[in-house]
Amino acid sequence: MQLAYSSRRMALRSEIAGEVPHLRRFALALTGDASLADDLVQDCIEQALRKQHLFDETRKLRSWLFAILRNLYISGLRRNSRGKLVSLEIDVASASGKLHEQEAHLALADVKSAIARMPPLYREVLLLIALEGMSYREVSEITGVPVGTVMSRLARARAGLRVLLGENGTSGLRRVK
Amino acid sequence: MTHPKKILDWALHAYADGELDDTDKKLIEKELASDPEARALVDAWQRQKQQICDAFASVFEEPVPESVETVLLPPKAYLSVWHVAAALILVLVLGLGAYGLGWLVSGRDAERFAESALSAHIVYAFENERPVEVPASERDYLDRWLTSRFGRPVIAPDLSSRGFAFVGGRLLHEEQRPAAQLMYEDRSKRRLTVYMTANTTGSEIPFRLKKDAHLTTCYWLDEDAAYAVVGELQPSELLPLATFIHKAMEAPKRS
Numbered sequence: 331m332q333l334a335y336s337s338r339r340m341a342l343r344s345e346i347a348g349e350v351p352h353l354r355r356f357a358l359a360l361t362g363d364a365s366l367a368d369d370l371v372q373d374c375i376e377q378a379l380r381k382q383h384l385f386d387e388t389r390k391l392r393s394w395l396f397a398i399l400r401n402l403y404i405s406g407l408r409r410n411s412r413g414k415l416v417s418l419e420i421d422v423a424s425a426s427g428k429l430h431e432q433e434a435h436l437a438l439a440d441v442k443s444a445i446a447r448m449p450p451l452y453r454e455v456l457l458l459i460a461l462e463g464m465s466y467r468e469v470s471e472i473t474g475v476p477v478g479t480v481m482s483r484l485a486r487a488r489a490g491l492r493v494l495l496g497e498n499g500t501s502g503l504r505r506v507k
Numbered sequence: 508m509t510h511p512k513k514i515l516d517w518a519l520h521a522y523a524d525g526e527l528d529d530t531d532k533k534l535i536e537k538e539l540a541s542d543p544e545a546r547a548l549v550d551a552w553q554r555q556k557q558q559i560c561d562a563f564a565s566v567f568e569e570p571v572p573e574s575v576e577t578v579l580l581p582p583k584a585y586l587s588v589w590h591v592a593a594a595l596i597l598v599l600v601l602g603l604g605a606y607g608l609g610w611l612v613s614g615r616d617a618e619r620f621a622e623s624a625l626s627a628h629i630v631y632a633f634e635n636e637r638p639v640e641v642p643a644s645e646r647d648y649l650d651r652w653l654t655s656r657f658g659r660p661v662i663a664p665d666l667s668s669r670g671f672a673f674v675g676g677r678l679l680h681e682e683q684r685p686a687a688q689l690m691y692e693d694r695s696k697r698r699l700t701v702y703m704t705a706n707t708t709g710s711e712i713p714f715r716l717k718k719d720a721h722l723t724t725c726y727w728l729d730e731d732a733a734y735a736v737v738g739e740l741q742p743s744e745l746l747p748l749a750t751f752i753h754k755a756m757e758a759p760k761r762s
Binding site (some may be wrong): 341343344345346348350351354355358359361370371372375376378379440441442445456457459460461465466481483484488491492497 | 516517520523524526551552556558559560561562563566567568571572574575576578579581694713714715727729742743746747749750753754756
């Protein structure tokens with residue numbers, strides 16, 4: 331009655347299970363909401379299992395899963411902005427400006443709310459590097475942007491976070507070219 | 508950047524994130540020694556990193572929600588209402604409940620198995636006199652013994668690359684079946700045990716985590732054997748070890 335289940339496929343399930351804590355942490359930090367995060371992780375795993383034939387085994391499983399999760403999150407954001415895809419891009423372009431405006435309201439904000447206030451495309455880069463310790467190359471593969479873009483988003487995210495956390499001083503606002 | 512002598516900010520970021528090779532790293536370190544402003548920036552970023560990690564660290568301590576675990580179960584565990592109804596009818600008509608609902612039992616069996624692994628860990632891992640029956644020096648004998656007991660090639664995994672030295676093994680029993688406990692120890696004498704027995708449930712279960720006070724257990728059932736890894740470690744430390752052991756256990760089976 332039961333179909334034999336190949337041990338290679340089983341192995342992938344176990345390996346994915348081993349990545350679940352990392353996926354949950356990344357999803358929580360991205361969304362700032364525990365139940366949204368778990369929905370995202372669930373969708374991510376479902377998609378990974380559905381598309382497991384596409385997994386390139388020379389690649390790190392974690393990078394592949396993170397890319398799936400990240401794409402689900404970003405496409406969800408784009409859907410929710412009802413076709414205004416540009417708004418996300420504008421957010422990115424004017425992010426440092428926006429972060430500085432918020433400074434006054436957020437003198438003593440904690441890290442979590444500061445991260446939540448960051449534009450998504452900056453947030454993901456900072457999280458992948460600070461939280462997951464990923465290399466710039468890995469982040470570039472996951473987010474689908476060149477390494478240079480990863481670096482400039484990272485620099486802006488870090489400067490922005492310093493402002494949001496009330497770490498004032500000129501060094502925090504040092505221009506990044 | 509206004510000052511011509513200031514190091515490029517990008518190089519500073521790359522330095523802070525360990526992206527530079529040794530030559531460039533030394534170069535930046537030399538610069539940092541004479542540039543307190545740059546030093547303060549790098550320090551601030553390191554602090555941020557730590558703050559971000561601290562802010563989300565608790566996720567690793569939480570149990571994995573059931574909804575996520577369910578997605579990871581092999582397809583046969585997904586049952587529609589019709590499957591359940593059909594199974595119930597089958598049970599009523601044939602009275603073969605125990606067999607027909609074997610998959611239902613496997614989850615509880617796995618939990619019971621994890622309990623045994625935990626008890627065995629508590630009993631022997633804190634033992635100083637004679638923690639193992641077969642010491643690491645008789646490893647060949649142990650591997651032969653495991654192989655004959657499990658009816659397939661089994662080799663005690665080598666965890667030295669992960670900082671755990673092999674201490675030895677012990678024969679135990681799980682219900683009526685033989686079970687083995689392999690013991691490892693790191694430099695600070697923290698012990699890790701791998702507990703294994705044949706999988707008679709007919710089901711496979713991917714990694715599950717259980718935390719009891721200081722001890723974390725990670726267990727899984729593959730097609731022939733049930734495994735549990737127990738240690739006085741955080742789940743975030745134990746999981747990579749369990750993944751490593753899982754792979755090591757798969758390897759001799761394939762060859």
